Amino acid sequence: MKTVYGILFLAFIPVAAYAQKVEFGGGGGPTFYKGDLQPRFRPLNPGAAGNLMLRYNFNRVISARANVMYGLIKGDDSRSGDPFQRERNFSFRNTVLDYAVQVEYNFLNFRTHDGRYEHDWTPYLFGGYGKSKNMKRVYAVGANKAVRTNQRGGNDIVPFGIGIKKILTPRINLTAEFSTRVFLNKRNGSMFDGLDGARGQNAYSTQNLITDPRQSDFFFYPNTQQNDKYFHLSVTLSYLIYTVHCDIPGKRFSLF
Known part of the structure; x- marks a missing residue:
């Protein structure tokens, strides 16, 4: 898969330059997690990530994009509103x-390949296919930590979301978007945070929480048995390459 992505990415550059509809850029922003460890979306426990992108604009409405993101995704029981999760005191940092x-x-007719536009901003939807690889994973229960590195291969993901594009100058766009990464393989997705809710790894015996032994057969499940997913709120600046046609001989293409 790495070879296929590499070939597609390298082939994308000359094709886009020839068509004069390419833009490239980078940015970053906070990341968020939702899953077995944190069943509710909590914006006050973010990580951070940076991203690089290469976009090919087929026309004013449809674009294709190659995107790379690198950053930290984390979850922490100590920040939960559930007392059972705080008692467990588990956390992870991927x-x-x-x-x-x-x-x-x-949604609106945006830029054309020669820099002209009908609207200087537009909301947009996107979806695609990709791979997610854990470069380093740190799991902890209280002061006890386990570190795992260099996950082999990667997990299949479906990125999708919504964003807004805004023209800043004839060649520069500003993009803000909120994206979700969902794992295609449920087993890989459930283990992203180190807890597999379907296997009861997030269960609690009441024997550890209350003093009445008659109630020790009951179990609490502070988490929902849902697939893990993560989110990225990013702001990106991109530079548009296009042709400037003029009557001066030999002056028909302008890159910068």
Whole structure:
């Protein structure tokens, strides 16, 4: 898969340059997690990630994009509103590299390949396919930590979301988007945070929480048995390459 992505990425550059509809850029922003450890979306416990992108604009409405993101995804029981989760005191910190190709749909007629535009901003939807690889994983229960590095291969993911594009100058766009990464393999997804809710690894015996032994047969499940997923709120600056046609001989293409 790495070879296929590499070939597609390298082939994308000359094709896009020839068509004069390419833009490239980078940015970053906070990341968020939702899953067995944290069943509710909690924006006050973010990680952080950076991203690089290469976009090919077929027309004013449809674009294709190659995207790479590298950053930290984390979850922590100590920040939970559930007392049983705080008692468990489990946490994880995953350093993640993911890469994907996706298609974008602009709701408004945005830029043309020669820099002209009908609207200087547009909301858009996107979706695609990619891979997510854990470069480093740190799991902890209280002061006890386990570190795992260099996950082999990667997990199949579907990135999708919504964003807004805004023209800043004739060649520079500003993009803000909120994306979700969902794991295609449920087993891999459930183990992203180190807890497999379907196997009862997030269970609690009441014997550890209350003093009445008659109630020790009951179990609490502070988490939902849901697939893990993570999110990225990113702000990106991109540079648009296009042709400037003029009557001066030999002056028909301008890159910068």
